[in-house]
Amino acid sequence: MGILEVKNVNKRFGGLQALGDVNLSVAEHSVHAIIGPNGAGKSTLLNCLIGKLIPDTGSVMFDGQSVLGRKPYQINQMGISRVFQTPEIFGELSVIENMMIPIFAKRDGAFRMHALESTMNEKEIVEQAEHMLESLSLADARHDHAAAMSRGNKRRLEIGMCLAQEPRLLLLDEPTAGMARADTNNTIDLLKQIKEERDITIAIIEHDMHVVFSLAERITVLAQGTPLVEDTPDKIKGHPKVREAYLGEAA
């Protein structure tokens, strides 16, 4: 029984069958990659996991509880954090404020009317945020506007914000898309470090095979909305079906 169980999920958009009978089990403490050609349904699947889309049929269970019908912030509170394809951060806020918000959210829940307290008097939260920024080597930028940072640093910040909530499952949607090679390698190192240091499960959707094969312990290949194979990276590399779907090679 994995921490995330997707059973018989179907999703249609008009005449297009985006997902057809998807079954997926992500084992706890593993790094699970979902790969597939463009239009394979990777993003649709991810959106079904976090409440952005609701599947037509099937079930999505996280740690034994259904996520379907819950709002995104409720799913997040269950312990699922998501990193987006383009970094979603609070661009107009300073880097340290960006880092403090998830820590506030972890402490205070979805809403708290703390209108007459002073942010800077929240010593513990400031300290935690500073500590997180140091571990991400972003401490020097703490008073900068988040929007002014480089793509790679925005990604680091976003991952850091997700980690600050201490999630049990971290979903990453093409975390290295549009990145320079050096930033990609930094991101891979960061994710490896996270994996070692934290009690966390990582599910990653990725196009860049270098990233996938450096990180993943198990790989699911999606093609035309259906899982084709699921196996370890070594076996996937040589799998004829995968080569057919992915590279368009005749098997």
Next chain:
Amino acid sequence: MLGLEKKDFRLLMIVVVLTMLAPFILNPFPAESALGETFNAGYPDLMQRFVIFGIFAIGFNILFGLTGYLSFGHAAFLGVGSYAAIWMMKLVTLNVIPAIIMGVIFAGIFALAVGYISLRRSGIYFSILTLAFAQMSYALAYSVLTPITGGETGLQIKATDSPLLSNLEPGEIGRANLFGMDMRTSFELGVGDWLFTFNSGYYIAAVFMLISFYIAIRIFRSPFGTMLRAVKSNQTRMYYTGLNARPYTLAAFVISGMYAGLAGGLLVAMDTQAGPERMFWTASGEVVLMTILGGVGTLIGPVLGAGAIKYMENILSKINKDILHEWFAILPDGIEDFLVTIIYPFVGKGWHLTLGLIFMAVVIFLPGGLVEGGQRIARLFGRKKTKGDGEEATQSTPAE
């Protein structure tokens, strides 16, 4: 101090000094002089408007400046606050404090209802929904709600009104008071040719403004304020950080509605009447202009914006052709007529043209409003100072 950081506390103190000394600052010219008759703004009625509309704009800025939700119907809350306050005075007591409290409470309840519905949408749809609510309120107050609102003529305190907690002679018209002190009590101080008026109503309104300003600073600097700015910045990230943006925006909406209710209540306390035109959409537009002119999302900006617009509305509009001719009387006739013809469209009834041009110039050249202008000037002086003494320069930046 007072739970504020040094920089914010200094700003608050500057505002305290400015509001307390306003009768002096706004009357820089001798009372009888030509300039004094035109440009002196230190008379009670106008000073009260400065601070009351300052409160209105401070509250509006909590919603628009922090969350980015542009309400186009805020005058409705001002109107509801006014009606609630005047009914309190007509029925219960002529003391202004309960009236103002009622104004705040009713505006808050109304804002809760309007916000609950309008905040289902964001962006332009939110603005249109709030505008619709405000226009609806205006139309209702004007017509079918006449028994409550007095319709076209509005509500005044009449000789027939005898509030529960007052001992008026039969036929005596009640006056708004604060524990017996009439709002219209003024103390006049003459120094040479100068005349300064200290009005009790103004000082009461000013104290309310200072309290509102202080609370606004606290909200800006609180975790709640940070969350509101997060709503403006990125709602997607907010939802995927386990935060629900809706209650945050609703809370901001209600708070800013209550500020509007306070302003409405104070308007009634100063001048005991209320009418539906207070809710008209131009009144809602005016507070948007004030906030943008002063500086959206800054602490002091809305107050400056409110002051600037009310000054132009009351002072610029007073200047007529005769006054202009008087000013240029020294010049040869031809040039005098020419100058008067050039300037006349911008003053008197044409003051809107001046306001419009200034507004356009601010939006284009100073997107941060008057506050940004102040910062740029401060930076200019700051740079000069750095050569002399380094300490001062870094401190001369205004808040935000």
